[in-house]
Amino acid sequence: MPNTNTGYALETQTRPFYSPRQFANGSNTSVVVHELAHQWYGDLVSVRGWKDIWVNEGFARYAQWLWSEHEGEGTTRELADHVYASHPADDPFWTVRPGDPGPENQFDIAVYDRGALALQALRDEIGDDAFFAILKGWPKRYAYGNASVADFQRYAERVSGKPLATLFDTWLFQPVKPDVFTGGKVSSAARTSGAGGTPVEPRSWKKIAATNGVHAH
Numbered sequence: 001m002p003n004t005n006t007g008y009a010l011e012t013q014t015r016p017f018y019s020p021r022q023f024a025n026g027s028n029t030s031v032v033v034h035e036l037a038h039q040w041y042g043d044l045v046s047v048r049g050w051k052d053i054w055v056n057e058g059f060a061r062y063a064q065w066l067w068s069e070h071e072g073e074g075t076t077r078e079l080a081d082h083v084y085a086s087h088p089a090d091d092p093f094w095t096v097r098p099g100d101p102g103p104e105n106q107f108d109i110a111v112y113d114r115g116a117l118a119l120q121a122l123r124d125e126i127g128d129d130a131f132f133a134i135l136k137g138w139p140k141r142y143a144y145g146n147a148s149v150a151d152f153q154r155y156a157e158r159v160s161g162k163p164l165a166t167l168f169d170t171w172l173f174q175p176v177k178p179d180v181f182t183g184g185k186v187s188s189a190a191r192t193s194g195a196g197g198t199p200v201e202p203r204s205w206k207k208i209a210a211t212n213g214v215h216a217h
């Protein structure tokens, strides 16, 4: 319930709280999805250290993308393309390393948005069957415990049977924009508009982005 006048939302275990500001424009399912996802990714499995914040926020943000697709407001692919295209190579966004962002960037937007991009890149690499097996298996494997980014990489490699060191390094640890979106699937005629071929902004984007402005953790 929007009952706590803090200005932010937080995934307090079993009962997240929200700020009235997040509901100023009416219902906001996206922020609720984010905090509920944390019940598994963040609460049931907690970070080993604060540098591992991606295992919380990357997944909670990706849950918002999945919800958007479920609601017909933009697929995870469209959201990934939008985030990738929205930040040119010289944008400081790409200097934040979601896999170890440092105290000053602990809750930087890149931990969320680039963090979700990393999960889309993983999904592209290993396919939906392995990807969703990992999403479901991970909270069971580390239930009531702590886990790191490295733990997640090892788990994903074991379930998928693929070496993933380069992919994780590229998307989580290099302070530069990756040259090529995995699989070269950045744009298609159906999803682009304008002469520049910029991907269309998914309908859910403003709602998802709005959860940042009021600090949904």
Ligand SMILES: [Zn+2]
Residues within 6 Å of the ligand: 034, 038, 056, 057, 060, 216, 217
């Ligand atoms: Zn969060």
